[in-house]
Amino acid sequence: MTKMKKILFITILAVLALGLGACTGRRVVAAGWSGVTADEETVYFSYGPQAYAVSLKNGVQQWKYPAEPISGVDFYAAPVFTPDGEQLILASYKNEIHSISPDSGIKNWSYSVPADSRTSARFIDSPLTSEKGIFAPASNNTLYALDLNGNLLWEYQTEDPLWASPIWSENCECLYQVSMDHHLYALDAESGSLRWKSEDLGGPIVSPPAITDSGLIIVSTFNNEVIALNESSQEVEWRFTTSNWAWASPLVNGEQVYVSDISGNFYALELATGDILWQIQPGGGIYDAPLVKDELIYISTDTSSLVIVNQEGVVQGNQPVEGKLYAGPISGGDKLLLAPSESEYYLIALNQSGVQTWGFPPADK
Amino acid sequence: MWDAFITLMINILLFIYNLIGQNFGWAIIIFTVLVRVVTYPLTAQQTKSSKAMQELQNSKKWQDIQKKYKDDKETLAQKQMEIYKEMGIKPFGSCLPLLIQFPIIIGLYQAIIRTLAVTPLQLVNLSKHINDGANLIPINSQFWWMELSEPERLPIFGIGIPILAILVVITSYIQTKMISPSGGAPSDGGQGAQMTQAMTLYMPFLMGYLALTFASGLGLYFIASNLATIAQYMITGQANFKNILPKLPNFNR
Numbered sequence: 287m288t289k290m291k292k293i294l295f296i297t298i299l300a301v302l303a304l305g306l307g308a309c310t311g312r313r314v315v316a317a318g319w320s321g322v323t324a325d326e327e328t329v330y331f332s333y334g335p336q337a338y339a340v341s342l343k344n345g346v347q348q349w350k351y352p353a354e355p356i357s358g359v360d361f362y363a364a365p366v367f368t369p370d371g372e373q374l375i376l377a378s379y380k381n382e383i384h385s386i387s388p389d390s391g392i393k394n395w396s397y398s399v400p401a402d403s404r405t406s407a408r409f410i411d412s413p414l415t416s417e418k419g420i421f422a423p424a425s426n427n428t429l430y431a432l433d434l435n436g437n438l439l440w441e442y443q444t445e446d447p448l449w450a451s452p453i454w455s456e457n458c459e460c461l462y463q464v465s466m467d468h469h470l471y472a473l474d475a476e477s478g479s480l481r482w483k484s485e486d487l488g489g490p491i492v493s494p495p496a497i498t499d500s501g502l503i504i505v506s507t508f509n510n511e512v513i514a515l516n517e518s519s520q521e522v523e524w525r526f527t528t529s530n531w532a533w534a535s536p537l538v539n540g541e542q543v544y545v546s547d548i549s550g551n552f553y554a555l556e557l558a559t560g561d562i563l564w565q566i567q568p569g570g571g572i573y574d575a576p577l578v579k580d581e582l583i584y585i586s587t588d589t590s591s592l593v594i595v596n597q598e599g600v601v602q603g604n605q606p607v608e609g610k611l612y613a614g615p616i617s618g619g620d621k622l623l624l625a626p627s628e629s630e631y632y633l634i635a636l637n638q639s640g641v642q643t644w645g646f647p648p649a650d651k
Numbered sequence: 652m653w654d655a656f657i658t659l660m661i662n663i664l665l666f667i668y669n670l671i672g673q674n675f676g677w678a679i680i681i682f683t684v685l686v687r688v689v690t691y692p693l694t695a696q697q698t699k700s701s702k703a704m705q706e707l708q709n710s711k712k713w714q715d716i717q718k719k720y721k722d723d724k725e726t727l728a729q730k731q732m733e734i735y736k737e738m739g740i741k742p743f744g745s746c747l748p749l750l751i752q753f754p755i756i757i758g759l760y761q762a763i764i765r766t767l768a769v770t771p772l773q774l775v776n777l778s779k780h781i782n783d784g785a786n787l788i789p790i791n792s793q794f795w796w797m798e799l800s801e802p803e804r805l806p807i808f809g810i811g812i813p814i815l816a817i818l819v820v821i822t823s824y825i826q827t828k829m830i831s832p833s834g835g836a837p838s839d840g841g842q843g844a845q846m847t848q849a850m851t852l853y854m855p856f857l858m859g860y861l862a863l864t865f866a867s868g869l870g871l872y873f874i875a876s877n878l879a880t881i882a883q884y885m886i887t888g889q890a891n892f893k894n895i896l897p898k899l900p901n902f903n904r
Contacts, residue, residue: 379770
């Protein structure tokens with residue numbers, strides 16, 4: 287074979303391999319956006335192979351977990367505290383739930399989902415933690431209930447993957463879990479038995495519902511709808527049609543509820559009736575709930591900007607950010623925390639004037 | 652342009668998926684066969700050009716000029732061009748159809764992988780390619796013993812055997828062997844033969860490695876594609892069984 291032909295041959299093989307690699311991107315294709323939790327002093331977040339604890343004051347890393355990445359194990363769900371504040375629960379994209387010390391980042395225990403020959407259990411969203419246990423929704427259609435020492439209490443199976451955290455209802459003293467199988471499930475937290483199941487809500491549901499004190503459960507669906515269910519009657523109270531898939535969780539603020547869709551429409555609805563109060567289209571898809579702080583609404587969009595709106599729907603400002611904002615903004619102390627994707631920073635802290643006070647690239651990045 | 656092409660591929664794939672009762676494994680197989688049928692004229696042209704080139708390189712006239720001008724590359728090239736012209740052969744006639752098929756194949760891979768959206772960012776990406784179809788989500792990616800969005804292993808006595816990757820290697824090898832000309836070798840110093848041998852050896856293993864490590868939906872595509880190619884060659888009487896089982900009589904037309 288001539289040198290030229292050898293080069294050509296190897297080039298063809300390389301292009302083919304790279305072409306396929308580029309198509310598939312990641313081998314088991316694990317990719318989400320960062321989940322963030324903050325207390326008064328520290329912000330905890332997960333992104334890719336590790337979770338981090340960072341000082342809220344100056345963005346200095348306190349620890350990372352695991353100390354070294356484990357091949358094939360990623361974390362995207364926000365770490366969550368147990369009610370006593372002694373444990374930070376971290377769910378992975380590969381079959382495991384970890385309990386770590388919030389102070390040191392040292393592992394207390396971990397729970398591994400029993401191996402299935404076919405399907406990995408990806409924990410896309412955070413577990414719900416309460417005195418009754420840890421309730422972790424997984425992409426293998428299963429809600430896992432663990433006690434606070436990591437022992438399995440029960441499992442509940444739905445028809446399709448679970449991408450959204452369950453929520454706790456004081457009214458029925460039960461869990462509500464939404465599923466991509468179009469249903470909302472009310473489950474007994476002690477036993478995992480089904481209390482009731484909603485009618486088919488028309489489309490997959492990938493974000494936690496909002497719940498009001500009056501017993502209204504508000505659900506965003508991919509059927510271009512936001513639906514309010516009455517907790518007592520289990521009937522639909524109202525429906526609101528969006529322009530595209532409603533991905534983000536609704537957010538209740540007084541007598542209003544804020545909903546959005548992936549075309550970038552943001553709506554304020556009357557909580558009791560679902561009637562539209564105002565609508566804006568700040569630009570860019572909206573994939574997570576907004577933050578209401580100091581009478582202002584902060585909306586993350588996937589077009590590199592944080593949009594600030596007052597409660598009458600008038601845009602007050604637009605904060606450009608490097609990267610895409612799929613994750614909603616989080617409040618931490620006097621700061622606003624953003625976790626952009628496709629950015630050099632995993633986390634950005636803004637002060638009250640919207641000025642970046644620090645960004646967090648990990649020390650070894 | 653490329654994005655629009657991928658969007659088209661994804662929507663055809665989803666259309667088939669919905670039509671056949673939401674089985675993504677069968678959707679991949681049917682779509683692969685359809686693409687093979689649609690691109691058949693290109694494959695046929697490529698085969699025809701390759702065959703003509705093969706015959707030319709085995710001809711006495713060709714071999715004579717190789718010997719005569721072996722130390723004068725410039726004149727050799729000139730003479731070769733004259734022979735091409737005289738016999739109406741386009742030297743790159745077999746490359747062009749391949750180049751046209753290449754983006755179609757890559758597009759097909761991308762459509763399969765993007766449709767198997769199993770993480771939030773993948774679903775965001777998919778949502779930008781489909782106008783409607785929320786009711787098809789999540790895609791049912793269970794097929795036989797496989798989860799098409801993950802690398803495949805079939806547990807046998809507690810050991811995960813990569814059946815799909817093994818089948819990819821076997822079918823790729825058979826396909827490459829079957830479409831190679833008998834004896835494989837043009838006698839022009841063995842360059843073509845070496846190239847063919849290298850392809851026969853490396854390509855199945857490359858494909859097998861990809862099937863081993865990437866989502867099994869790709870492995871399924873490779874097998875469907877290989878079997879479709881083998882069937883195509885058998886139907887048109889161009890399959891060269893003697894390369895696989897040398898004792899067989901030659902069934903070539």
